[in-house]
Ligand code: IPE
């Protein structure tokens with residue numbers, strides 16, 4: 001039966017992506033940590049730990065191949081529904097990641113940014129995120145957006161409320177809200193929309209991710225769980241992206 005086995009080497013083969021035409025902004029819904037752990041008979045938190053290893057590799061690769069923005073969905077506004085122990089473990093992993101990776105990310109010119117309402121995160125996390133941003137905000141390489149306590153609907157509501165406050169305070173004069181004005185109040189202000197949204201683990205939904213910004217994003221799904229997601233998988237997604245026809249409602 002051995003000849004039915006698929007060659008691992010072939011599967012792992014790297015695709016030649018066009019480095020002059022990489023997406024400017026890649027967004028990833030990092031999913032499948034729990035299922036990865038379950039399949040191995042491990043606790044879910046071990047899946048999250050393994051997921052952090054994937055983050056390390058993917059961030060490095062994005063930085064190397066010249067991606068300008070990488071947004072990673074790490075914790076949604078709905079993820080608070082999970083058991084307290086799991087939420088705490090995720091927050092701890094965030095602090096550890098930032099501490100362990102800071103020097104190398106900074107050396108590689110990465111801006112460590114976050115999107116979402118981090119005011120609800122534990123103080124330790126907020127301090128670590130603020131300090132990472134302060135120390136890297138003048139870098140000029142990849143912007144790493146960690147989406148934490150992020151929800152697309154909340155983002156739009158926060159933007160509308162911010163805008164209403166500014167009108168009330170006389171800081172903004174307008175009688176009609178335009179797309180441009182609203183975008184100035186989003187967490188992603190001054191950033192391009194994601195060109196491609198990647199979701200591993202087999203689920204094909206947005207789960208409240210970048211609802212405003214995804215209007216013309218390309219979607220890319222795979223059955224691989226996030227801890228098993230490799231640089232080669234990322235390159236496969238980029239290769240597919242490079243062979244798609246984006247029309248933005250127009251015609252060729
Ligand atoms: C993604 O993995 C990580 C977070 C949502 C924080 P999951 O924990 O959702 O993994 P599954 O979907 O249960 O496998």
Ligand code: IPE
Nearest residue numbers: 029030031073074075076207
């Ligand atoms: C989306 O994954 C959120 C993150 C990856 C942070 P979930 O696992 O929470 O999404 P659902 O519940 O399957 O839609």
Ligand code: MG
Nearest residue numbers: 031032033034
């Ligand atoms: Mg999930």
